């Protein structure tokens with residue numbers, strides 16, 4: 059009888075969550091899929107999907123005129139920027155997470171707060187802040203000029219977009235890695251050292267393989283939003299780097315809901331496949347290492 | 348015998364609290380040495396200093412004649428079996444054992460040979476591919492031992508390696524560990540707070556308390572000749588009584604004068620007297636040196652453990668004969684069953700039945716005439732050691 063009540067209680071407490079999950083996760087996904095595979099009169103069609111892969115446009119870069127697959131090019135550009143940002147986040151985030159996890163508790167708390175403060179600010183405001191910093195006559199160049207250094211042109215370049223993305227998504231890389239590292243049993247590190255490993259070896263043979271789950275979720279949490287980001291590219295890239303997120307937004311604003319949904323759907327499938335592959339690879343690595 | 352490790356006047360404190368207080372200890376080649384003491388007495392810290400995970404505040408750590416105080420753990424020819432094993436969860440059994448060999452870039456076929464040899468030694472052959480998280484506690488323990496031994500260290504440090512195992516498995520592993528030690532000839536420095544384990548496995552036992560070494564000796568010495576009340580209390584069951592050494596081989600306690608075998612004390616020196624529960628002979632009341640009433644009887648399988656009230660003080664006695672509660676019995680204590688110890692800071696600290704210890708603490712000021720009176724009344728208490736810890 060006791061067991062029954064507890065499972066009932068369990069079910070009751072879980073119900074709000076289930077309702078929430080269905081309402082805010084499942085329903086929107088179903089709608090995206092539904093829109094992706096229907097035309098404006100809601101009849102079934104795969105045209106939207108095909109359009110993504112086949113639509114072409116003409117590019118004239120001054121020297122040559124080429125015909126390219128519009129959306130595939132946009133997708134590859136998004137992927138490139140997202141991967142670069144993710145790699146930078148990882149290269150900066152991993153050591154930081156490691157240092158944090160080994161620091162005294164007080165330092166850990168301070169660093170955690172510092173990392174999270176930007177997350178409390180609106181993302182638009184953060185992007186605008188970077189605009190004022192990176193502009194040709196912005197804070198950065200003012201600073202460089204004051205130091206009698208040559209001003210740099212950043213705004214409107216790929217670098218500016220990458221800086222924006224790295225800044226926005228950095229906490230999502232650090233936090234999962236940090237939480238895995240903080241839980242790492244110090245005795246494992248001592249055991250490695252006891253068995254003849256100097257510091258770098260301990261990092262390579264014990265810390266790194268054991269922190270892979272954190273790295274994976276960090277990479278996922280940075281790669282996914284940065285591949286589908288919009289706005290950052292518009293504001294910091296001066297609209298020169300049209301990304302897949304911008305494409306979705308553009309179609310949506312232009313009231314092409316079905317095609318916008320199709321792009322979103324394809325993006326989602328590609329990301330899911332990537333994640334599954336990564337997970338598999340990591341699993342294999344974890345066992346062999 | 349060759350000294351392999353010497354700890355010289357090691358002192359260590361954490362946050363201003365002294366954890367090791369001037370520890371000096373010699374460890375010899377091929378020896379099975381055990382650090383024994385209650386929780387928090389500094390056993391692990393001592394081991395970690397030998398392993399290189401802690402640096403002493405002062406003192407020297409000498410390893411085969413060389414000071415290794417500043418040598419990092421990975422360069423020491425010492426390996427550790429950690430409490431709760433600390434196996435690498437991302438590696439299988441084979442790779443855990445091969446860990447140190449891979450670091451040294453040992454050729455593949457040699458790694459295979461050595462790992463197989465080690466797994467055979469710890470009876471885990473055929474488990475190579477298993478994930479360590481899927482093993483039982485005893486199996487994980489053996490992987491940890493194999494992993495530490497594969498490197499053929501000069502010294503193996505074991506921090507309560509059997510604490511997490513159930514009693515049966517622990518007994519088996521005790522025998523197995525001892526066999527491995529004999530087979531490999533590696534010096535084992537073993538930490539435990541289980542005195543039975545310490546006595547049954549060790550060549551040398553080091554009894555520690557509050558960051559200080561109380562006694563170093565063979566298990567037999569430690570049991571038969573404890574140096575102070577702490578050791579007598581911690582090792583086995585003891586009746587510890589306040590006494591007075593009247594002259595060589597003559598001691599007075601419990602209101603009687605007894606023949607004993609101890610010498611070299613001052614005349615009328617206050618002492619602690621240890622009588623082990625199994626060393627007391629029970630005789631009819633009128634023939635005993637002491638006379639008392641049985642207040643409780645516990646059957647323990649091999650023998651009975653009875654509590655005897657003698658002049659209001661309770662002794663623990665082990666006997667194979669049955670004596671009923673409220674029976675009056677006599678006790679005979681042979682001279683070699685009596686062990687006399689110098690008074691120490693631990694005098695009077697042990698035993699729930701002590702009432703005389705307070706008076707005895709001030710014995711220095713007590714006049715000789717008064718002593719006679721104390722002798723007449725006698726002073727005793729019963730102490731049961733912490734066997735089950």
Ligand SMILES: Nc1ncnc2c1ncn2[C@@H]1O[C@H](COP(=O)(O)OP(=O)(O)OP(=O)(O)O)[C@@H](O)[C@H]1O
Nearest residue numbers: 361362366384385386387388389390391392393540
């Ligand atoms: N890193 C540390 N920081 C602060 N205090 C410590 C540290 N390590 C040990 N201590 C303290 O030192 C004392 C001795 O600890 P130690 O671990 O050596 O005891 P132990 O004899 O191994 O005890 P146990 O049987 O419980 O394992 C304890 O009071 C402990 O709290």
Ligand SMILES: [Mg+2]
Nearest residue numbers: 390391392506
């Ligand atoms: Mg300990």
